Amino acid sequence: MEEQNQSSESSGQPLSAGQAGIETLQDIKRIMERSSRFISLSGLSGVAAGICALIGSVIAWQWLGGYYHEYNDRGDFSSPDFQQLKIKLLILALAVLATSWVTAFYFTWRKAKHDKLPVWDHTSRRLTINMLIPLISGGMFILAMLQYDEWRFVSSACLIFYGIALVNASKYTLRDVKWLGVLQIVLGLINTQFIGYGLYFWTAGFGVLHIVYGIIMWWKYERSQ
Numbered sequence: 001m002e003e004q005n006q007s008s009e010s011s012g013q014p015l016s017a018g019q020a021g022i023e024t025l026q027d028i029k030r031i032m033e034r035s036s037r038f039i040s041l042s043g044l045s046g047v048a049a050g051i052c053a054l055i056g057s058v059i060a061w062q063w064l065g066g067y068y069h070e071y072n073d074r075g076d077f078s079s080p081d082f083q084q085l086k087i088k089l090l091i092l093a094l095a096v097l098a099t100s101w102v103t104a105f106y107f108t109w110r111k112a113k114h115d116k117l118p119v120w121d122h123t124s125r126r127l128t129i130n131m132l133i134p135l136i137s138g139g140m141f142i143l144a145m146l147q148y149d150e151w152r153f154v155s156s157a158c159l160i161f162y163g164i165a166l167v168n169a170s171k172y173t174l175r176d177v178k179w180l181g182v183l184q185i186v187l188g189l190i191n192t193q194f195i196g197y198g199l200y201f202w203t204a205g206f207g208v209l210h211i212v213y214g215i216i217m218w219w220k221y222e223r224s225q
Helices: 002-036 043-074 079-115 122-147 154-172 176-191 198-222
Strands: none
Touching (some): 043 198, 122 154, 154 198
């Protein structure tokens, strides 16, 4: 019996040492990820952003439907009505963007609090800067297009510049964000060949893709928490 106990203890020592080594490597990996990447992004942020985009799309459809209904009654477009529609759609887009950012920040803050990680540090600052540069550039470019009544590629530009922002920011967060950005860019490029269907593509990119991405991220990283 003593020999069996000694043999089991001796055979258990390498296993315990191996497990300790694996745990040490995992701890090192987590520390390196936390120092170089912002890993507190919540999948629920993507779901919330997608829902906000879908609600905004429904409102936009109602406004566009009313505008074209008046055209059918009158037989022509009214320039003041068109200008008013553009302003309303621009305000709606800004409201959807602001609501999406607020909900994204809330769920990210909640996840960071759960993981006992800071929300705002040097990594999150780099993430924000790298995302804002393409977003601000794209926003100014879209405003310039609207200034000259070049509205045909607005939805494409929204998707493409947003995708570029995600790809650029993915260097400082979860790698899955990169593929969401690539899909947004591809969707925006396809949209350039289907003028007049911008709202469909906008809804698919900012609404459906965000929700699908958020569910996948939640399932992959947060389901067991």
